Amino acid sequence: xxxxxxxxxxxxxxxxxxxxxxxxxxxxxxxxxxxxxxxxxxxxxxxxxxxxxxxxxxxxxxxxxxxxxxxxxxxxxxxxxxxxxxxx
Numbered sequence: 001x002x003x004x005x006x007x008x009x010x011x012x013x014x015x016x017x018x019x020x021x022x023x024x025x026x027x028x029x030x031x032x033x034x035x036x037x038x039x040x041x042x043x044x045x046x047x048x049x050x051x052x053x054x055x056x057x058x059x060x061x062x063x064x065x066x067x068x069x070x071x072x073x074x075x076x077x078x079x080x081x082x083x084x085x086x087x088x
Contacts, residue, residue: 010039013084029055036061036081043069047081058085 015034018024025031034049045066051058061081066074 007041008039010037011080011084012037013088015088025052027052031055032058034058034085035064036084038070038077038080040070043067045070045074045077047077049081049085061085 013034013036015032018031018033020028020030022031032051032055036047036049038045038047046064047061048064049058049061053059061078063074063078066077070077
């Protein structure tokens with residue numbers, strides 16, 4: 001551990017592809033799903049994005065759990081999700 005280290009900031013992004021007619025979506029096309037998790041100190045925010053309904057074009061990010069300490073920053077967190085996904 002480094003001396004003088006302040007708050008920890010961590011972003012993880014996972015993407016998976018679910019095959020056509022999978023029970024989770026049932027559509028005739030494969031579906032891509034992204035999960036982005038932000039950790040700031042001890043607080044966590046989780047977001048999800050899929051291309052459900054139009055393959056290859058992702059829907060907007062949706063919050064899937066934001067700790068109380070980060071709820072006031074929801075708009076900034078959504079902008080972070082958009083910025084991170086633009087790098088893919």
